[in-house]
Amino acid sequence: MKRSIFTLALTLVFGSYALANPVDGEKKEVKADESTVTWKAYKVTGSHTGTIALKSGALEFDGDKLTGGEFVVDMTTINTTDLTGDYKNKLDGHLNSDDFFSTASNPTSSLVFTNVEASGKNSYKVTGNLTIKGITKPVTFDVSIYGSKATATLKVDRTNYDVKYGSGSFFDNLGDKTIYDEFDLVVDLQM
Template sequence: MKRSIFTIAFALVASGVSATEPVEVERKEVKAGESTVTWKAYKVTGSHTGTVALKSGALLFEEGQLTGGEFEVDMTTLIATDLEGESRQKLEGHLKSDDFFSVESHPSSTLVFTSVKATGKNSYEVTGDLTIKGITKPITFDVSVYGSKATATVKVDRAQYNVRYGSGSFFENLGDKTIYDEFDLVVDLEF
């Protein structure tokens, strides 16, 4: 009996059958025009909200499981949605200036997933390299995938990307002019 099991195992190995077949990676391009990235920034006296558009992006899957992703955001599309008229134009101009995101010299930001860990049926913990103003730092957040949609809420510390204006991390005695370092990105992807 032992000899026949050995003979079958040897025959399988000799015939080239392998227990570890290569897994096919499926790349799903994100529909940039149908996806949204909403931002919310906080200050002592309130908050502001707005959007920024995806330029491109893709999610990678193996056997239906999220395994990777990469995205480029068009920083020139940064807008405020909670203000109108001159106030809105003033805030948008300030956010695009060197005081904040230096959009003229850094017109895009990127995110590249470096590790993905399943935490539930449709949930993943993702770590990625986020690049803003040419500075790349690791960031970790949760992603949920349902059918052809993915969602994530990402908390970003702007101080790590040298976005200093009104930051208590860089300046003292700002009082009610302080703008908090962390801002939120709510991402809804269609692919």
């Protein structure tokens, strides 16, 4: 009798797991150490570029069709690549501060795909929930997949995530100190 109850319990647990997580798709883990995330931010007098490390991620497929994905970025790895020395260290520190991404209290950001639509051969229009500083907002972007590589380009409005420092949308008379609200992310993934 105990064995029957145990078997029934296992069947219910694993049976409900299988229903909640169908096996017909394939989840491909992303090689975080071989993937790159680059950023470019703009200001009145120019721009800055840099990198940020992907902590983990996976893309989900049904056959060869993209159906989902989720990623975690290590915000503490913000790195400016167009500056050197004290200028680089100062900007990196400022980007990590509460004026920008508050990485001490928000060490990661995440992106979870909520909708994927084919837009051409190997191309997809993706909508996802992007979380930065604990604030989640929808974003839409394009993804291209070729074999074991995927690329995406996102335009992110930082003010949606309470990153308002130097924003002309919130502060007057900034002049040439104005930093534009949107920044670009270019993601190259290896699976």
